[in-house]
Amino acid sequence: MKMTTRFGLAAAALALASGGALAQQKLKWAHVYETSEPYHTQSVWAAEEIKKRTNGKFEITVHPASSLGKETDINQGMTLGTVDMIISGPSFASRSYPRLGIAYYPFIFRDADHLIAYSKSPVFKEMIDGYRAKTGIQILAYTYYGARHTTAQKPFTDCAGMKGLKIRVPDVPAYMATPKSCGANPTPIAFAEVYLALQNGTVEAQENPLTTIEAKKFYEVQKAIMLTGHIVDGLTTQVAPHVWNKLTDAEKKIFSDVALEAAAKASEQIKKREAELVDEFKKKGIAVVNVNRKSFSDAVLKSASLESMGFDKKDYDRIVALK
Numbered sequence: 494m495k496m497t498t499r500f501g502l503a504a505a506a507l508a509l510a511s512g513g514a515l516a517q518q519k520l521k522w523a524h525v526y527e528t529s530e531p532y533h534t535q536s537v538w539a540a541e542e543i544k545k546r547t548n549g550k551f552e553i554t555v556h557p558a559s560s561l562g563k564e565t566d567i568n569q570g571m572t573l574g575t576v577d578m579i580i581s582g583p584s585f586a587s588r589s590y591p592r593l594g595i596a597y598y599p600f601i602f603r604d605a606d607h608l609i610a611y612s613k614s615p616v617f618k619e620m621i622d623g624y625r626a627k628t629g630i631q632i633l634a635y636t637y638y639g640a641r642h643t644t645a646q647k648p649f650t651d652c653a654g655m656k657g658l659k660i661r662v663p664d665v666p667a668y669m670a671t672p673k674s675c676g677a678n679p680t681p682i683a684f685a686e687v688y689l690a691l692q693n694g695t696v697e698a699q700e701n702p703l704t705t706i707e708a709k710k711f712y713e714v715q716k717a718i719m720l721t722g723h724i725v726d727g728l729t730t731q732v733a734p735h736v737w738n739k740l741t742d743a744e745k746k747i748f749s750d751v752a753l754e755a756a757a758k759a760s761e762q763i764k765k766r767e768a769e770l771v772d773e774f775k776k777k778g779i780a781v782v783n784v785n786r787k788s789f790s791d792a793v794l795k796s797a798s799l800e801s802m803g804f805d806k807k808d809y810d811r812i813v814a815l816k
Contacts, residue, residue, distance in 0.1 A: 518552065519552045520577035520578060521575075521577050524580040524581065525684050528558065530708050535762075536555045568588075572630075574735050578736070581731065583597075583729050584597050584667065590623055590624040597667030597726075598667055598809065599789070602812075605637045614815055629733075630732070630733060639701075639704050639725075640722040642722060644700070644717065647716070650719075652785075652792045656677065659698065660679055671793055688709060702767065703771070706718065712774060712779050716779065722786060730755070
């Protein structure tokens with residue numbers, strides 16, 4: 494009798510063990526950023542933390558630096574089922590749900606704290622819900638990416654100084670709005686190819702936050718940084734519908750909590766690094782130029798109105814009013 498009981502317990506334990514192993518889910522988390530950047534290091538922390546808090550159920554591997562494809566590819570992968578989680582600018586999500594794109598309207602955010610206030614606001618919650626209703630994709634968190642500044646081979650101090658400049662921008666209308674309004678020639682090139690394009694003269698300029706200019710080493714192939722700050726940028730952490738819809742409520746809370754913690758830590762690291770970089774770039778011999786930002790914002794409001802880009806003035810007013 495005892496032997497039978499022991500055999501039964503052993504069989505049950507074996508079944509439980511194999512069931513547990515089979516139940517473990519391997520997920521792919523993709524992004525286009527370098528392994529040195531907080532978006533990667535905090536994603537790796539989040540992957541481990543989700544594993545820990547779900548007792549090993551989710552084994553998440555983070556794939557950095559466009560290793561699973563360009564930003565367009567990994568966004569498409571969320572609906573195709575080839576990617577399970579991403580960190581990506583909501584400009585790509587706005588192709589499916591245009592309302593999200595208003596966050597890229599030039600000069601809508603004052604600074605990092607304003608963007609973070611937006612990420613916790615009712616208007617952003619409405620957008621998350623609308624995006625999930627349209628695509629099934631769940632946005633978990635918003636990370637501060639940085640204020641986007643312009644680099645070029647020659648310095649300039651106002652909007653007129655951009656005239657005729659061949660500048661790389663992401664293939665998104667809101668990113669093109671400032672250069673277009675100033676008479677520049679915005680040229681979409683994939684993020685992974687920007688350094689080479691600057692090096693070989695395919696484009697003369699590009700725009701990105703100081704932390705990205707550092708991480709991607711754009712300062713090696715550009716002579717000046719103009720502090721245009723035309724877009725205060727953020728990245729969203731997203732989970733694909735084929736994963737999100739199968740999570741229990743408790744698991745959804747774990748994914749959300751961890752993503753928010755990771756985003757908060759990454760945002761603080763970016764803010765701190767931004768503050769240090771102006772002096773560091775100057776020490777490298779790069780010209781860092783303060784510009785007449787009003788000349789840029791006036792040009793955008795005149796030639797790229799909210800309505801012309803398909804955005805809602807009510808959303809704009811609610812966002813601008815946030816404290």
